[in-house]
Amino acid sequence: MPKLTGKAKSLDSPYVGGESTAWVKLRHVRSVEATVAGVTGTPRRPEAVLVVLADGRRAVTSPRLDAGLARQVAAAVAGRLHPAPDGPAGTYLVAADPPLLAEVVVGTGRHATVRFVRIRPQV
Structure with a gap:
């Protein structure tokens, strides 16, 4: 999915050439769905998720999962x-x-x- 990047400023802010703090960089990214194929780390404290993307590519997520996401993944893969x-x-x-x-x-x-x-909710 494409990442859209642009800049914006307040309507009442004048244009200032060069580097300006009046302009704010905006990034818009779109999330996609992937199939979870596995995890790295331990079952109780996963470090990354192995995923299969819609186009068939396999990838390891980065950066390392934080504690909250690791708990979510561990709960979802428990027993599997x-x-x-x-x-x-x-x-x-x-x-x-x-x-x-x-x-x-x-x-x-x-x-x-x-x-x-x-993790997407199971339907």
């Missing part, structure tokens, strides 16, 4: 994890039935990171 047979130590796969979905933001440009936002 098994060690990855050919992955590095500390990599766990999620049972795929039913699929577990996450909301992520996919970066654009040279740092195409995938940032975890939240």
Whole structure:
């Protein structure tokens, strides 16, 4: 998904050439849905989420999950994890039935990171 970037200023603020604190940089990003394929770290304290994007690409989310997001992910994958047979130590796969979905933001440009936002509610 594209990241839209622009600048804005107050209507009553005059234009000042060069660097100006009157202008504020705005970024708008769109989140997308991804399938949770696994986690890294431990089942009780995941560090990152392994996801499969809609186009089939696999990615590891970055940056490291904070404590609140780690708790959310740990609760969602509880009882569904098994060690990855050919992955590095500390990599766990999620049972795929039913699929577990996450909301992520996919970066654009040279740092195409995938940032975890939240686990989607099960319907």
